[in-house]
Amino acid sequence: MDPECSQLLPALCAVLADPRQPVADDTCLEKLLDWFKTIADAGSSLLLLQENPCLVTLLCPVLKPQDLSPRVLAFLLRLAGILAAQEDCFQHLQQGDLLPRLFGEAGPLGGAAWTAPTVRSGWIQGLCSLTQHPSALCFLAHSGAVDTIFSLQGDSSLFVASAAGQLLVHILGLSMQAPAEGHPSLQPAHWPACAQKIVGHIEESLRATATPQVTQALNVLTTMFSHCHDPWTQVLWVHLSPLVACLLEKDPVPAAHSLVDLLLSVARSPVLSSSSCGLWDTLAQTLSRLRASQAGPLALGILKLQECPKALRAQAFAVLLQPLTCVLEATTQAPGLPGSSGPGLQCGVAAIGPVASSEACAGRGGDPTDGELPLAWPPGSVGGTADAPLTAGMLLPSKAACVGLLCQTLAHLELLQPLPQRPSPWPWAPLLSAAVTILRLCNGSATPTSDTGTHLCAFLAGCVRVQRAALDFLGTLSQGTGPQELVTQVFAILLEYLTSPDSSPTVLKKAFQATLQWLQSSPKPSGGGDLEPHAQLFLRELLPVLPKRLCSPCWDVRDSGLEFLTQTVRRWGGQAGFRHALLASEVPELTEQLLRDPESYVRASAVAAMGQLSSRGLHIIPASPGHPGAQQKSLLEELLHILSTDSEGFPRRAVMQVFTQWLRDSHADVAADTEHFVARVLRVASQDLDWEVRAQGLELALVFLEQTLGQPSSSCPYAMTPPAAAPPSLVAQALQPFCRVQLFDFAFRALFDCDRPVAQKSCDLLLFLRAKTASYSDQQGSSSGPDVASLEAALQRWQAGDQGQPLGDLEPEAVVAVLRSLDLEGLRGALAESSDHAEQSPLSLLQDMLATAGILGENEADCY
Known part of the structure; x- marks a missing residue:
């Protein structure tokens, strides 16, 4: 730590610990935490505490949380977690019994401060930073913190609840990391205490009758399988998958959307998707149990998988197509297309066949599909005629359900179509027919042939939402053939x-x-x-x-x-x-x-x-009606x-x-008259208040330069000889029109523009011009005449902000000389950096926070 910061740190710690002192805003506290984390990551947290004992003193006020503001208390909890992330510093804080009083029941838990979501969030973030080593796991197992995390999963604050679930995943992953490395086939009974407790809680939640508890468990598992692909996750899934499968036996299936997210995260895991763990059976069963609106996202996710049994892909595609099948059945008068007279075009274009049963998807592991689905999708074939009333019932419970399901289906098919793993061959003709039929139902031109069709007409008439979705889908179908x-x-x-x-x-x-x-x-x-x-x-x-x-x-x-x-x-x-x-x-x-x-x-x-x-x-x-013979501009x-x-x-x-x-x-x-045109446009564009107009003006000027001097060289970088530069006489001659159209006046003024894109564009233009005039400047040598001095003085005034005086008439020699003297590469590099590229000074931050509390004089603070 910088010595000057060390001198100010005790005063700042006193300010933070004093409830009577005003505290800087949350941004200052976040910057302070970032600074401490940077110091801890770069060295020893224990050494930081030993050299700055005021930090330990700062953590003591947490023992009386009622005296602190919620944001300061949350800050201190997070700071303790950052310091205790290193095991030697953790042991040091444990010796003073500080950590149990910070994160255990003797700390803020249950007190008045705990009612603030900020404090609960700070407590979770502090534990997440702290849990990096085995000693932290022992502390969690004996402090009761894991039980508190369980309760925070149902917190009223969504941020706190989400953070609690992520912390459980973090603890479970850390506790399994070391033993799993030595024993890939580790059994659940041999897992560490924290892991057993978390898995036991997940099991209990999956058996619960309350949907919120089931949702919490599924969300934790989804996060786990999405981010951790260690071998032990296979053991975890084999252990828990029967409980997940039991959810499908309930009616309705609880937490259906969370269940879909979990199954897809498992299917995407390279450890689990290639193993014989009954995953494909569970997916097939889930597709057949969920409602159409719930099964649609699962079907799309299955069809996006790189490897999947053909029968399961066929089932997923059939589920995805069910709503469109209902639409076609409700409006098709004959085996041909809606609205056609006579047999018309048969819709037996390759797509998908009857819904596959879960038994058909019993293949474990292997059988990756090659994308070919040889079955057909004529109207009425999906699920057979016996399933038609069920499909209609999915669409017709209400207008909202019908509209939502159709929009979801069209959006899913639109996402699926450009993917290489989409079902092949793709059913262009039936999908086109369905999209056109939906649009006709919406504008009232379709002819319903059943009660279902009549209901669809009533639901979809004038529905803007469905029309937009159908038109989007129809546009993507233009890439195929029909x-x-x-x-x-x-x-x-x-x-x-x-x-x-x-x-x-x-x-x-x-x-x-x-x-x-x-x-x-x-x-x-x-x-x-x-x-x-x-x-x-x-x-x-x-x-x-x-x-x-x-x-x-x-x-x-x-x-x-x-x-x-x-x-x-x-x-x-x-x-x-x-x-x-x-x-x-x-x-x-x-x-x-x-x-x-x-x-x-x-x-x-x-x-x-x-x-x-x-x-x-x-x-x-056209000529003006009042003056038919008048000359129009x-x-x-x-x-x-x-x-x-x-x-x-x-x-x-x-x-x-x-x-x-x-x-x-x-x-x-x-x-x-190109020169006159460019001069008029640049004169107006250079004065425009819109930076995009000025930048486009520079683009026009660059085109004028390229057309006059030639395009930038695109020769091979490995060529034996460099490209020849333009002859000096031609360059001097070409620079004259640039001076006449006042291009340099515009470009140099833009070089110091307050809008960075304009200055960058000007820098690029001048660099191009300097490269093109290199031969001319080499022959002329360095010039330091009165014109050059005058131009350089004017540019200095412009850079200082005084741009009221124009440059006036310029000579090519002076322009070339100034181009050589300007550090355009350095300027371009500075412009390429973002406005916040400079690291904020910790000393400045400490001074500002102390000045806010009135400890420093106003002149000692710096604006960070």
């Missing part, structure tokens, strides 16, 4: 939702996103072009509808329509059919009008859309006006992104 008839139905239902006046703004946004996914995944026609005929027809039907969305009174609908327009133009703006249909619609004119929308998000999206339309040559600003002028005058940052950022892209693409309006 019959053309189904794809046609997909586009049809999407068009219905995009045109319906009843679609909510959030549903419309999801519908636009799903539409883009399906359009982008459409196969290209063999005769050329970017879209197959059905997708082209869909776009031509959608474009007349898009103006209605751009005129919606809801700003988020207008915004979603503009985002969709931007993406479609970027992807298919060069296709003749799409261009013709777009120009024949009102979309370009309405998009231009939305540049003046009252909502800033919409204006920003309109800027992006207009920039894309202009890049594709699809931008047409160009889009460039319109966007510059937004950049200069818009009160919100989003549209201005969008303008800068459009301008930067235009410069990269050599847009016609930019290429006409």
Whole structure:
């Protein structure tokens, strides 16, 4: 410990022990604990106590907890745990009988202070720090602390209850660590006292009739098997698994969600999943006993496992598909798709078959699946017809249950689909059919064929939550292949939702996103072009509808329509059919009008859309109705006006992104006079109050530099000769336009910007420029003329905060000389560090805490 800190520590300990003294806030106490832990980890805790006896004196006030504030008492308990984590220091504190009075019944337990959750949490954290060695385990076994931890599992504070469960896991793991190393096949009767007590408590809780006790036991085991993969955990699971299996015999199954978490943590354990411990039987039995909403997460977890018996995977997938099977059965008129006339497309696409019984999953250990599930999933096959009423009953107890189960199922299948271990082959066609059917049930266009279907129509009509989930799932299904008839139905239902006046703004946004996914995944026609005929027809039907969305009174609908327009133009703006249909619609004119929308998000999206339309040559600003022959200002002028005058940052950022892209693409309006364009944009961007606009301005300046001087070298680092630098004459000539557009004025000012991303961007730009002008500066040598001195003086003023005076006209020689003199690498390194990279001074912390108590004068304290 630093000598200056040692001198202040006794005074601080006196302040903390004195209930009359004001105590610094919790942040100060946390910093103080961190400091003590750092010292203890770096050396000897016993030496720390011997050199600073005030710390032992500080712990004594815990004997009278009623005199201390709860946060100071919690601090002292945690401090004692940190110091006693080393066994020699633990023994030293034990000799003074201090630890039993801190953590035993003679301490804060049962007193008035114990009612504060902060104290109970500090007591648990202190014990967790202390329990690091065998001596601590003996102390716990004889002090009654383990029983207290048991009671805190049901604490009213969720933080305390969770910490108590984690502490039990920590104690059990530590107590089993040493003996298990010598005896991997250790029997429960031979376990250490603490382990036997904890396991006995878990057994008692699993047998309890009260669900909270069962939940506590399951949560402790879940934490244990999730974090500990030692061989002895197999013995523990074999010992406790019969009690876990007995929970499945109760109706209803208690603590079902906690049971699912436990079984999945066991299945993921490399020690347990590969052993013959009846795990797969228990999982199969659990799937058949839980309700559909409870079994869904378990089924998803099983299907995510790398190794699992095929029969169990088949059962899990069947459970996951049950709600969709119910939907298809309730609306299918024939073996074909919902709404089809005649037999139509058979849904016998590979997926899953009848629910496997637990006996079918009796294989122990081996039989890892290769992902192939050869059974089929036509509507009505899951569980057979006998199970159909049961499936309907799961969906139809109430609207809330129906909506919740369908949303959960769709979300689970959406998560499962991209995984490599998903069931194979994946049932694209039936899943597409189910998603389309659910969307039709929600908008009322489905035809129910049973009482179940009628109830589903009533429950799902206009349900925004289910619509969002189904559209998300439908979008992910675009990555697969399906019959053309189904794809046609997909586009049809999407068009219905995009045109319906009843679609909510959030549903419309999801519908636009799903539409883009399906359009982008459409196969290209063999005769050329970017879209197959059905997708082209869909776009031509959608474009007349898009103006209605751009005129919606809801700003988020207008915004979603503009985002969709931007993406479609970027992807298919060069296709003749799409261009013709777009120009024949009102979309370009309405998009231009939305540049003046009252909502800033919409204006920003309109800027992006207009920039894309202009890049594709699809931008047409109509003549003013009052002055049909009047000259309209160009889009460039319109966007510059937004950049200069818009009160919100989003549209201005969008303008800068459009301008930067235009410069990269050599847009016609930019290429006409690039230097003039860059000068105008940088002049406005440099004065913007939004740091993102200034940073984007530097990005535009960097593009201008690269186009003028060439891209950074990408030659092989192992090449024998370095890349040739630009000739000095060309470099000097290229620097002239940079001076004329005032690029250096902007870049140097940004170098000292108060927003770090702007300064970092400027540093990168200047480093690139210095590398490009290296040959020129080598030939010129070091320059120290009046221009260089003036520029360096101006930069010093700017760095000091006086940026009112511009740099004025600059000469290339002066710029190059200043670039060589600046320590840009050092500045970039400093900017890369976070704002709190410097370690806070412990001395400063002690001084501030003492100053708060009035021990030090105000001028002796430092702000930490």
